[in-house]
Amino acid sequence: MIRRAQFKKPRNKLEESEISFHPPIIKDNLCCNCPSCKKIVFLEDLKNNLGVCPICSKHLKIKARERIQYIADADTFEELFGDLKSNNILNFPDYDQKLSASQDQSNENEAVITGVCEINDIKCCIFAMEPFFMMGSMGSVVGEKIARLFEYASERKLSVIGFTISGGARMQEGMLSLMQMAKVSAAVNRHSKLGLLYIAILCDPTAGGVTASFAMSADIIAAEPQALICFAGPRVIEQTIRQKLPPNFQKAEFLLEKGFIDIVMPRYDQKKFLTDMLKIHTFNQEKNAV
């Protein structure tokens, strides 16, 4: 007998329940709902807690600039290539509106911020992707800024620290977006061949073309707790294989277990972690230089 249920499409709750691609709904200027535990938290508390929910420890999306502020020593961040902006190269419908809406929403020119800073007095290059700009998607300008940063770091023999948050390649720029994967990978490769350090911290979510290029090519790959890290998103996989996905699938802890990341690193420990990594990996280089 054929069971009817076999022909039913799987019900898909993943999208709304666990994975939130949106910032919390702010009710007023004082408090908001944590998108994970739904409890009401004060914005002030959230901010003091580096954007981590004080109740359930969910690492919420934070702006790229805030992230850099948490990591860099005060007043040491110097932005590079900040004036680059995307154009609607392919005349893709609604892309212009989406770009200007994202610029307003995020107050940034593009979906990544690049620059140099000091972390406990160690100079390094840093990039952080902006979740509030088209979900950190990678178009020509994002690729160009990151590639330039790696070249800048290569010339000056600096380490690179990167925070990845991205839905993947930006389809509104078609194949030019896809080629950014190859472009950035090539720049990472050159930097690496000079014996320089690149640390990636994968944040929620890191997906598609970013996972399949510079997120996975770092010397040290760390991830924030419970971050979704995938090539194909859970919804796409469910639709392809018509099966329920195992619990915790594609979360940071899952990747740790499968051997694809080095360490899960909560936000409050990241600065110390990065400082230690920078010190350990440049110890012999500095000695040789002297």
Add this chain to the structure above:
Amino acid sequence: MNAYEKLLKARSKDRATFSRFLNTIFDNFYEFHGDRRFADDLAVIGGVAYLGDLPVTVIGLEKGIDTKDKIKRNFGCANPEGYRKALRLMKQAEKFKRPVICFIDTSGAYCGIGAEERGQGQAISQNLTEMASLECPVIAIVIGEGGSGGALALSVADEIWMLENAVYSVISPEGCASILWKDAKRAQEAAECLKMTAEDLLNLGIIDKIIQEKNFDQTTKDIKELLTNTIKKLMSLSVKDLINNRYFKYRNMGNRFI
């Protein structure tokens, strides 16, 4: 023909797949199997062969010929082990100073639980990184569908060519339409917007050449001649120049629009 018609043509079941090109263009092919880590992915066929009198490494994505073969080859959707096998063969080519020729025909890298567990993203990422500095000539030819990252993982090359009716896209038009407009039926419209035909991509400076499709024998004859001449030219370069040229090829891609 508009973009969507080309896409349908590229996907058509009557279209020649990689193994037919392989048997026509190359002589004395030996297939090498396995990624030495997990398994042998049959969506990727690779090995050594002669191009005229020149030994080369040939790697390609094979969609399969009949139903049984298609299932065996997972419809040309490679798992991580497929990309790792390809990389292993490329590294072998580098060691023995042979050129690498990649044929691309896939709707994309496979998305399934196993593929994610075994690091699809990591496998593609590693191919991109390693191919950028592979110390031998690499030529990639898109013969049918070039599906996103799964196609890119075999096409970081000194030259990228496309058959006249092949397509190469960042996302399938169906996927694009369902994400943007929540309606997969608007794929035709999306296909146009995504600029995925050989002509579009030549204009954008992403590919280097379009190979006209005449009858199959003539097309493969043309490919063979083009390959022979191009490889001769690339082999005359020093390794340093070869890698530098490849770096700047990708480095400058699309920069005229920024």
